[in-house]
Amino acid sequence: MSSIETTRRLSPWRVGIALLALGGLGTAAVFGMQSWAANATAEPDEPWFAAYVDVTATPHYAFETPADPTAPDVMLSFVVASPTADCEPSWGAAYTLDEASSALDLDRRIARLQQNGGAVAVSFGGQANDELALTCTDTSDLEKAYADVVERYGTGTIDLDIEGDALRDRAANIRRATAIADLQSARRAAGEPLAVWLTLPVAPGGMTEDATTTIAEFLAADVDLAGVNLMTMNYGASLEDGVTMVDAAESALSEARRQLGALYTRAGQSISDRDLRSKIGATPMIGQNDVSDEVFTIADAEELNAWALEEKLGRVSMWSANRDQECGSNYVATAIVSDACSGVSQDGDTFTAVLSAGFTGSLALDEHLITTPEPTTAAEAVDDPATSPYPIWAADGSYVTGAKVVWHRNVYEAKWWTRGDLPDNPVLNSWETPWQLIGPVMPGETPVPQAVLPAGTYPDWSGTVAYQKRDRVLFGGVPFEAKWWTQGDSPEASAADADSSPWVALTQKQIDVLMAPAADPTPVP
Template sequence: MAPTSPSANRDASRRHLSIPRLIIAVVVVGALGVGGFMTVSSWGAARAAASVDPWFAGYADVTATPSLAFESPANTAGRDVVLSFIVAGTDTPCTPSWGTFYSLQEAAEALDLDRRVARVKQLGGEVVVSFGGAINDELSTSCTEPKKLVSAYTDVLDYYDVSTIDLDVEAANLTDAAAGERRAAAIATLQANRRDDEKPLAVWLTLPVAPSGLTEDGTTAVAQMLEAGVDLAGVNVMTMDYGDRDDSETMAETSISALTATHQQLLTLYQRADMPLTDATVWTKMGATPMIGQNDVRAEVFTLEDAADLQAFATQKKLARLSMWSLNRDRTCSANYADLTRVSDSCSGIEQNGASFATILGDGLTGRPQAGGLKTTTPEPIAEVAVDDPATSPYPIWATEGTYVKDTKIVWHGNVYQAKYWTQGDLPDDPVLQSTETPWTLIGPVLPGDAPYVQPSLPVGTYPAWDGATVYRDGDRVLLGTVPFEAKYYSQGDSPEAAALSPDSSPWRALTAAEIAAVESSTVDGGAEGGTAVATE
């Protein structure tokens, strides 16, 4: 995806046996190959998630012009707000500033920011402070002295008396691995200090996302935080500015794909950090932030319908948070704004007809940001692995020594997977971080009503029975038991049963369901299919 983010707008001004017995043997060998009964990885668990009270808070661009009166929300959807962005000072990198334009004190004077923050709280709202953005240096990027870095973060938290922070890490801030390590160490220290003072701190890590999930830099950022001991309230992904996406999908559909992929990555990251979490719990440690209306990528427009669809998905999965970029833009552009495909800081670029993105996205989300800091993430019990049974599996069960060609479907640990390309020995549920690291695509679980896999067959006599002494050539068809096979090339003595495990190296291939149906049809119409002969020597 393009490395733009909420901040980009502002900074522009910013994967000998009978055939049935063979299948059973494959199941047994496959299970033994990975240890038989073992604990399943966290993403396969289905324990109910801990109670979660999702919240909504839109981003408000503090230094944008015209200024947004976030302190006077039009409705309860604007009650809580994420103020953006605190960054490193231009000349004094360990000094926090608003967008490099104002120190904390200068913002109090020039923007009346202190008074406006106080008003939000007076009205029962909560303030989240966001650090970073796409254009300027996040504090950890340019402040290289650990003590001063912790002090800089602490100054902001103390100054605005906030208990929830948002780390918007992208662009150069995200690709700088050393900065990531400094950031993780500083936040871990900050969180520990505040815990000692009985002032829990909720930490959100906001990252760019592609339809395929977090980038490698993104997963590294999460891993750095977990390794340092940061107890993340969650990972918030910027469901926007994809660039490379399926244009036949709506923006909500692409966002749901991105969230689903990120969920899988987080399951793996927490497992690698010796903090296994259930599938349901990981959803409650995620958030989504769309860019409402016209995105920086001209072909991408997030509509009011997209907002409703994303909100419904978030509610179903119990995502802890929804946000949006930005509250400043939650209105129809005026008639004087000529080019609606050019992103505006102060309007959405689409006709909203009086509707509010904040109201749609925030519908039913009654939780509050600071509650995330009151919860401690702990390892969760891991369920035993699902034992696959050929009597209930809709596809053959994966085996270690099996070879699988593109589009082959198999069952493994209670789930159905499909091969993206030729593969052998690659675990279907290998905990990878990027989809490109595995030849398998998870399709979904084996369902209670699934019919068991049945090897396609034809009546005895439809074709000659396979004989090891016979020479077969390309196109010859035989039966092994009742299972039909066709020779791919010259063969003698090679049993077709090997094709079940090694279709590429076997001179035989099993007939497809469509081919078998055609044979059955021709048999009904007037005798067995002709034209198939075998040669003997």
């Protein structure tokens, strides 16, 4: 990444105090609380909010005493490789872990936040400097570097912000995935949690091939991903004219969710829609983005928050807490990109309060989640024509643009003419499939009458007949009208190349008009 009142959360620390107060339960209560925290997360916890904090930016941000006590969790960033030692973690290439303790009093400030009921996650990588896997080429040393950070700060959640050149370094990505898989396995074997989030760039059309490949490599290494956090910011040329920042974010997140589902399918894991949604996070850059004409306002934050809650996203963050205030009058220009202010008018609000509203979960509970793939049975995927609104997809069928079919209890619509393309083929890019998923077959549905006409309504199309403009024919029961003189051109190809085809399929509305009974003539007085 670049340079409202809500329900108060119950942290495990507060839960522990409450349990100890219940009749002097003592050690047994603490043990019971730990067991509950470890086992009460078989299903996704409440969604959570944690703002990124740039640890080394000046002036230093006092994350240990958050301005909004209802949003105490933070993402501390960024741990990168030391410029003097390939496998030594540092904060922003400026402080070793020990130096950060003395110069920034970081350890004590983290302990203070945890004492107040907040939790920290540590983010590795970022846009600047070298993420550890880029320089540390020994997997065992790399695992130890990650472990040193996790153990020092007592965090059960890490965030791997992979972007730029780092995202294209396949060798480093594989090393990173292997080291994280080993660390996660070792910690879980020891009874310690480790939730792993990947933070990746995204465009309104979804994630790039480098990003999806990175996810695939983590899944192949058996990393249990807590989720994928998308940087909904700095779209550049991918943001089309007239598209708002919120519209772009919603499009990007929806497409990324579909891509993540395809990646899990390719990895041989079937996860529920609820789990898939909980594995998506959104991180906007508040205020003025690095791209001059991209601005994320308080109103945008309100709209994105409402959408994220409705879509049941697992996480929302922001870049960054350091910037969550208006630029002061001492700035020559207030509409700027700054490490210390948003560059926009906030009208007395904070982005933290707006984006965190309704996100009442916590890092401390979410870190115990373990992904459990769902078994699928043949019975779950059986399609019944009697309870399906549209025909069941058939491999030998031809489908024109707009045709709807049912497959594995879901409704799909053809984006162009297609034959033999599986509707639920797990593609990573929407342009790779002719099918658009509409949604599930609803209980109690019955077949919808198809937009076809009875045989004999119009002549069946023949390749040997010459047709004039406005002549109508039937092709597979579907009525077509000629746009100009034609002979030998099949109506079947009209959906694949509508502009050059001499045929156009009649819409249902046109069919209804054509088939309507003629009105009685008005009687003459």
